[in-house]
Amino acid sequence: MPELLHPSRPEPLRVDQLPTSWLAQSDTRRFERAIEAAVAAVDRNLAHFGDRFPMPSSKFGVYAAMDNTEWTNGFWTGQLWLAYELSGEARFRVAAERHIQSFDQRQRERIATNHHDLGFLYSLSCVAGFKLTGSEVARDAALGAARLLLERFHPRAGIIQAWGDLNDPAQQGRMIIDCNLNLPLLYWASETTGDLSFRQAADRHIEQAARHIVRPDGSTFHTFFFDVATGQPKEGKTHQGFADDSCWARGQAWGIAGFPLVARYNDDVRLLELSQVLANYYLNRLPADGICHWDLIFTEGAEERDSSAAAVAACGLLVLASRLPLTDPLRDRYERAAVGTVSTLHDYYFAHQAPAGAGLLRHAVYHKPQRMGVDESCLWGDYFYLESLARLTRIWKSYW
Numbered sequence: 001m002p003e004l005l006h007p008s009r010p011e012p013l014r015v016d017q018l019p020t021s022w023l024a025q026s027d028t029r030r031f032e033r034a035i036e037a038a039v040a041a042v043d044r045n046l047a048h049f050g051d052r053f054p055m056p057s058s059k060f061g062v063y064a065a066m067d068n069t070e071w072t073n074g075f076w077t078g079q080l081w082l083a084y085e086l087s088g089e090a091r092f093r094v095a096a097e098r099h100i101q102s103f104d105q106r107q108r109e110r111i112a113t114n115h116h117d118l119g120f121l122y123s124l125s126c127v128a129g130f131k132l133t134g135s136e137v138a139r140d141a142a143l144g145a146a147r148l149l150l151e152r153f154h155p156r157a158g159i160i161q162a163w164g165d166l167n168d169p170a171q172q173g174r175m176i177i178d179c180n181l182n183l184p185l186l187y188w189a190s191e192t193t194g195d196l197s198f199r200q201a202a203d204r205h206i207e208q209a210a211r212h213i214v215r216p217d218g219s220t221f222h223t224f225f226f227d228v229a230t231g232q233p234k235e236g237k238t239h240q241g242f243a244d245d246s247c248w249a250r251g252q253a254w255g256i257a258g259f260p261l262v263a264r265y266n267d268d269v270r271l272l273e274l275s276q277v278l279a280n281y282y283l284n285r286l287p288a289d290g291i292c293h294w295d296l297i298f299t300e301g302a303e304e305r306d307s308s309a310a311a312v313a314a315c316g317l318l319v320l321a322s323r324l325p326l327t328d329p330l331r332d333r334y335e336r337a338a339v340g341t342v343s344t345l346h347d348y349y350f351a352h353q354a355p356a357g358a359g360l361l362r363h364a365v366y367h368k369p370q371r372m373g374v375d376e377s378c379l380w381g382d383y384f385y386l387e388s389l390a391r392l393t394r395i396w397k398s399y400w
C-alpha cells in the first residue's frame with residue numbers, strides 16, 4: 001500500500017460559517033420544479049441551435065452557435081441526454097444521437113483533439129449514449145477518444161499533458177486539476193476492452209495530481225509542470241486563477257468532483273479523503289449566499305461569482321457523500337451543502353424567462369485574467385446544475 005495521500009496541514013470544516021439557509025430540510029418538489037424549468041430551457045435551446053452547439057460561454061447571457069470544435073461541446077450533448085432521462089421525451093435522445101455521428105467523425109479525423117479534454121467531450125456524449133442506447137458507434141467513438149487521450153501520457157512524469165503539442169516547450173509536461181474529470185474515460189475504456197494500459201496511465205496521473213496539485217493546506221494549484229525527461233516535479237502555475245499561489249475556485253471544484261469519480265473506478269479510499277479535504281477548504285471560503293467567487297482568495301466584496309464552479313462543487317459533494325459510510329458525520333454536511341448550493345442556484349442564479357440560446361445559470365466566469373466569459377453563463381455550469389438535480393431526485397446512473 002503506498003503512503004497516505006492526504007496533505008499535511010488540512011483544514012477542518014468550519015460548520016458555523018456555512019450559510020444558515022443550508023440547514024433547512026431539502027424540498028424535493030422544489031427540485032422537480034427546478035428540473036421542469038431547466039428541461040424547458042434545454043428544449044428551447046435545442047430548437048435554437050439545431051445540430052450546432054452553444055459556445056463555451058455566453059455574451060450578454062446568450063450563447064452563439066458553433067461547430068463541434070471546442071473542449072465544451074460534450075456539455076451540450078450531456079444536457080440533451082439528461083433532459084431525455086429526466087423528461088422521457090424522445091426528441092432529446094434523437095438530437096443527442098445525431099451528435100454521436102459528429103463526435104465519431106471528430107475523433108477519427110482528429111478535429112481539435114490536441115488536448116486532454118477528450119474525457120469531458122466523450123464521457124458526456126458517447127459513453128452516455130452507449131450506456132443509454134447500446135450504440136456501438138458511440139462505444140467505438142469513445143474508445144477512439146480514449147486512445148487519443150492515452151497518446152498524451154508522459155510515462156516518466158506519470159502525467160497526461162493538458163494542452164498542445166507534446167513537444168511544445170510552453171506546454172510540455174503540464175498537468176492540470178481539470179484532468180481529474182477526463183480520467184473516467186480511461187477507466188471506462190479499460191473496463192470495456194480489458195486493456196489495462198488506459199487504467200494504468202489514469203492511476204499514475206491521479207496519484208501525481210494528489211501529490212503535486214494538492215497543496216499542504218488542501219487548496220490546489222490550477223496547473224503543475226514536470227520535467228518529462230527525468231520525471232521530476234517542477235512548479236505550480238495558474239492559468240485561469242488570480243495568482244500562482246491562490247486557489248482558482250473551479251479548479252478546486254474539479255478536484256472535489258474528480259477524486260471521488262476516479263475512486264469509483266479504482267476503489268482508492270485515499271481519494272475520498274482527499275476530496276473531503278478539498279471540500280472543506282472550499283466550503284470554508286464561501287460568501288454569505290454560499291456561491292463562490294471565481295477565485296477562493298476572494299471571500300467577500302465585488303469580485304464576480306462563478307456559479308459554474310458552484311454547480312461542479314455541488315455535484316462533486318453529492319458524489320463524495322454517496323461514497324462515504326452512512327456513519328460518517330460529514331456525509332450529511334456535504335449533502336446539505338450540495339442541496340443548499342443547488343437551491344440557491346435555482347432561486348437566484350437560474351435564468352428564468354430568458355431568450356432562446358440563453359444559458360441556464362447566470363453569473364459564471366470562464367477566464368477572468370483573459371476577460372473571457374466574465375459574469376456570463378458557462379456551458380459546463382448548465383450541465384453540472386442539471387446533473388446535480390438528477391442526482392438529488394433520482395437513482396441516476398452516471399455517464400462518467
Ligand code: GLY
Pocket residue numbers: 071367
Ligand atoms: N482555457 C482553458 C481551456 O480551454 O481548457
Ligand code: GLY
Pocket residue numbers: 178240250366
Ligand atoms: N477546463 C477549463 C475550465 O474549467 O475552464
